[in-house]
Every structure is written in structure tokens, then in C-alpha cells.
Amino acid sequence: MKSTPPASPVITLRTITLENRRAMFNLEVTEEQRQYVASNLSSVASCYVLATNGAQPFPFIIYADEQPVGFVMIVYGTTGYDEPSFAVDNYCILRLMIDKAHQNKGYGRRAMAQITAFIRTFPAGSAECCWIPYKQDNFAAKKLYECFGFRDNGEAFNGEAISVLQL
DSSP: OOOOOOOOOOEEEEOOOTTTHHHHHTOOOOGGGGGTSOOHHHHHHHHHHHHHTTOEEEEEEEEETTEEEEEEEEEESOOSSSOOGGGTTSEEEEEEEEOGGGTTSSHHHHHHHHHHHHHTTOSSSOOSEEEEEEOTTOHHHHHHHHHTTOEEEEEEETTEEEEEEEO
């Protein structure tokens, strides 16, 4: 008798609640990756600052079935930082992380599919593109973004390369 392989977990984006916030704050990247992404606590605090300054942040916990495995922060509009001029009325994936215990399982790629699908619903308004800043030596991130159609545009944001996806 042939056994069936276990089904892959379903990846979903969920809003932060009182019940799941602590689990999200405990998600961490590896020591080596800390140079690439802010902590989730810092990111959630940034959401408040962004919202009070006119941007529309969308922070989500990334779940694999019922297990929190990552975090993403999408922003619509200007972030208030020294950003590229095209940031106005466009989306930005400002933060994206998968917890160190859940990396190399395909969750980042599957989460990115959910993230881009969410952005293409234009939840805060129409847009021409989505952009994502990343450190140029973060080759894994660059490869992931390119798989989804993001292309470097030669500009920088806070010393990071900018990759753009036309919507």
C-alpha cells in the first residue's frame, strides 16, 4: 500500500490580535539575519508611527496552518522616510521575515504569493507598483523577490537596494 505524503500547511496572512501578539513578538530570524530585518516589536511600533503620519500599514502574522511562522508589514503611501518619489500611492513590503525554526520549508515563497495576491486587491487604493527595499548582500531575499517579478530599479532607500513589481 502506498502512503500519501503529508499535505503542505496552508499559508495565510492574519491580523494581529490580543491572542496572537505574543507569539508574533517571539518570532525571530537567525543571528546572521538580524542585520537584514527589524524586530517584529519594532515593526509593530513603526505601524503606529506610519499610521499617524498618513500612511496605511498592513501588519500581518504569517501562519502555516495554525502555527505562527513569520511576519510581514505592507505599507501604502509614503512612509515618511527618505524614500523614492514613486512611493506615493504605491505599496511597499517594508518588512518580511520567517522565524528561524520555520525557514527552508518553502514558507517564505508561499507567503510571498499570499502577500502579492493581497496587494493586488488594492486594499488601500489603486497603485502602479509595489516596491521592496533589501540589503544588496541578502542574496536569498533578492532571489525570492525576483521569482515574483520584482526587478531592481537602481535606486536606494536607507542604503538598501529597491526592487519593484509592476502591478
